[in-house]
Amino acid sequence: MINSFALSAEAVDILSEDLRLNLRQPPFEIPHFSATLDERSRLRKSVWADLEQRRLADRGRAEPELEQALNLLHRSEISVAVTSYDGRSDTVFRARVVAGGRTGVVAIQDERGVRVEFADVRGLARICVGLLPEAPAGKLETGTISVAGEPQPEPHAEPDSWLSAAQPGASGRGGGDVRKVERIMALPVRSVGYFVVSGVDAGGQQVRLPAVGWRDTEEGRYSVTTRQNHDGQRWNTFSPADKPRLARYLDEQLAAFRRR
Structure with missing residues (x-):
């Protein structure tokens, strides 16, 4: 049973195309890789070989848990986009929390790609705010x-x-x-x-x-x-x-x- 996994930006790009999924929904920003057909073909082979080595795919097919999570990111009953900008480090945080039926998924984009984890759909709001840094409530009037x-x-x-x-x-x-x-x-x-x-x-x-x-x-x-x-x-x-x-x-x- 796969509970979590990480995908490089290149893998997200290839899987979006091969599985016909839109994994670039806001707030994610996933680039397109490879300028030529030959480069694209080599990248595709490399991505699928890596997925198979990590047991996320078998003989050219994505494992069911991987495909389920990506399908949910493509189309879900409920989706929460979480985005923030930290002025001190000049960094942008991007995440999506989605749910369909009894299944929830948290996906966080970082400099390497996207980290994906299955989650309890009963705690979506708690999961979303848990992605924020700790901070006390302000003191000024509403x-x-x-x-x-x-x-x-x-x-x-x-x-x-x-x-x-x-x-x-x-x-x-x-x-x-x-x-x-x-x-x-x-x-x-x-x-x-x-x-x-x-x-x-x-x-x-x-x-x-x-x-x-x-x-x-x-x-x-x-x-x-x-x-x-x-x-x-x-x-x-x-x-x-x-x-x-x-x-x-x-x-x-x-x-x-x-x-x-």
Whole structure:
């Protein structure tokens, strides 16, 4: 029984093609290797030989556990993309946590490729937040403001411009809450990231829910969550958050798909 395995980026590239799977879903970034047909053929032989040596394949066929995990990464009932940027080390963390039926899979991309591990589907939210570094909850007050723009932080206060499109924005709901959010946004940021939950709704359609964002500052961690009123107006809430609180936010989103 294979419980976990690691694949080089080259192996992910070849397996994506040979098994006809999309293993490049966000937040993963897997390059294409080999410029010519001959180079591609040599790479394919090398990848499959390595898989067989490691008992992940047999006579040119992927072992059932390997194929099951990759199929789940290709198409799942529930998927959580986990991404973060650490400004101190200038590194990006990328992971996907997926589930289908009674099977869960955690896949983490690193500089060598992708590490894959089977997981308990009953603890998806806990698994997701467990991928984050430890950090205490921040101490500033919670603020909720309408989505239409974004309060301007201090110049050069945060290193997360590449994530800004995925992070919820904000604009004025009222003076007090805007100032609360501006104080949070002005804190020097150590790292920033988000969770994006996707799943299949009751009608069989693929649905992506609003991102659950988080910001690690010198003063603690804050979450950024989004809700929509009946009139269609969207609101962002910036709150002190630790891992249990982030897990509760994720559980609320995951529950929408568990009720199917």
